[in-house]
Amino acid sequence: MDNLIAILQEEKVEFxxxxxxxxxxxxxxxxxxxxxxxxxxxxTLFLKSEKGFFAMIVSGNRGRVDLDKVAEIIGCDQLKMANPKEVQQITGYTVGSVSLVLSLPCILDRELFRYPFIYGGTGEPASTLKLAPAALEKLNQVVAYLDIG
Structure with missing residues (x-):
């Protein structure tokens, strides 16, 4: 988590x-x-495609995500969920505690921008990161957005 804190401080985001x-x-x-x-x-969900892995950070009220539609948005032939072992290999974190700040191409849910602060993983199971959605956008390599609704 020290690495996460260093990144947050370096990027001068409130958290x-x-x-x-x-x-x-x-x-x-x-x-x-x-x-x-x-x-x-x-x-944070992890998707696997012929182009590699993607992180998708969604709002907790989104429900199911249409992976075919997401594949279309990011220009992939097919997307599927990465399994827990793959998530651990590519992130170093276990499913359920993955950091919100990742070095993977990221798809962000526009729904998150309805809130002043959002809450997500730090990489450690017993802690949570609170920050503004705009900071999340600044800290990640955003390649696409999921539209509201």
Whole structure:
């Protein structure tokens, strides 16, 4: 997590690392724990294509994502979810605690921009990163956006 903090400080973004007693395993658990709307949670999904891996950071209230539509947006023939072993290999993190700041091409959900702050992973299961959606956009290699609705 020291690397994450260094990046956040270097990029001069406002953030807060919130420590908690146990891992928050779902968007709903996170929303309940922090007393926020589920849409403010920002789960990171990992997608695999013929072009390599992509991170997709979505709003917790999005529900299912149409991978065919996302493939079209980013110009891939086919997309599928990466498995937990692949996620660990490409990020160094376990599923459920992946950092919101990644060195992968990233697809961002525009829904997240409805909120002043969003909450997501730090790379450690017992902590959460709180920051503005614009900071997330600045910190990641954004290649596409998911539209609202």
């Amino acid at each position: 807060e690392i919130i420590h908690h007693d146990k891992p928050l395993r779902t968007a709903q658990e996170g929303a309940n724990h922090f007393g926020i709307e589920i849409g403010q949670t920002a789960p």
